[in-house]
Amino acid sequence: MQLPDYFEFCCHVNVFAGHVVLERLPWMLAQLNARKPMIITDKGVMAAGLADIVLNALDDSISRGPVDDDVPPDSDLHCVHRLAHLYRDAECDAIIAVGGGSVIDTAKGVNMVVSENVTSILELAGAGSLKRKLKPLIVIPTTAGTGSEVTLVAVIADLEKQVKLLFVSYFLQPDIAILDSRMTLSLPPAITAATGIDALSHAVEAYTCLAKNPLSDAHALSAIKLISSNIERAIHHPEDKQARLAMASAACLAGIAFSNSMVGMVHSLGHTVGAVCHVPHGVCMAILLPYGLEYNLHKNENLTAQLLLPLAGSDICAKTPKHRQAHAVIDSIRNLNQRLHDATDGRHPRAFNEVRDSQGHNLVHRSQLETIAAKTLNDGSIFYNPEELDYEDCLTVMEAAYEGKPLDI
Secondary structure (H helix, E strand, O other), X not given: OOOOOOOOOOOXXXXXXXXXXXXXXXXXXXXXXXXXXXXXXXXHHHHOOHHHHHHHHOOOOOOOOOEEOEOOOOOEHHHHHHHXXXXXXXXXXXXXXXXXXXXXXXXXXXXXXXXXXXXXHHHHOOOOOOOOOOOOEEEEEOOOOOXXXXXXXXXXXXXXXXXXXXXXXXXXXXXXXXXXXXXXXXXXXXXXXXXXXXXXXXXXXXXXXXXXXXXXXXXXXXXXXXXXXXXXXXXXXXXXXXXXXXXXXXXXXXXXXXXXXXXXXXXXXXXXXXXXXXXXXXXXXXXXXXXXXXXXXXXXXXXXXXXHHHXXXXXXXXXXXXXXXXXXXXXXXXXXXXXXXXXXXXXXXXXXXXXXXXXOOEOOOHHHHHHHHHHHOOOHHHHHOOOOOOHHHHHHHHXXXXXXXXXXX
């Protein structure tokens, strides 16, 4: 294996994982000298009773700040600024984020605004804007997908401009991440599927994109193995705590991996589809992942082939001719998406023309593909893709992913 001449690897996050971990929350807050945390969550988490598990873990030593559950499915500038105002008014000294990627990214955004004492998060745009440690942040994920509990990234939507803003800094890594299996037991099958493939996309792109390194590789390969072994069990046996904890651990591993190696075109396109069409990020990742591997195949065939063992197991890997192993990886992901589609009664889309809202209306229209292709070129993740992309390349990939047809390039 050819090692890079130089690479960086860092994860500051203290991770606590298990089946009954949240009860240590008061002790964790004490270690951070935090006494009045604000709790940020969303209405789905609140309705499922998951926020109650967290709130019940707080004892009399904690002077609890406000609990806000009005975070939208895509974190946006208005929400971040509203919550920063609420944090300041209540004189809080820490943040606890309970939810999925949007809640966690929102909490990171709020933390930037209140820690740097700025009016707008836009004042902190650009590399190197954060110069010091932020206020204490504890993250409790309720999905097993984004890995945001350990990443140095926050994605915040600018709804007016239909773009997603990327903030990157080691100071954005939370202080503590709590992986408690109870927090994902009630996750519906379709969300379990989409968030699980989201984690898979992090690990796959971390392993195959330009900034990969030996330490990120180790985390990525471990994540892929855990996901391939547990995602379908978590859907068919949602009460299985071991499968749920395995998926949460995989998402965490994948998050550490891509925080240190970055991602590529799958995320570049996915960010744009999410901003323009409001498609959930995990759904975008599931649809686009095989296309990213196909597009980069002529540059990355050897690296892609190396994913067959953790993805499909030793028997299939041994039986597959070496020259077919990279193609077998792409086929395995498409077959997994098909099985997840079947297991969720069609709620796990295989192509963008299958993505619908709760009323059954299409979220992505063919007329939007040109806009998506143009906006993708401004996404920061595209820099790390093994192959350069121009407008025509992005449009070709999106047209194939819209129809669910293999990429013909």
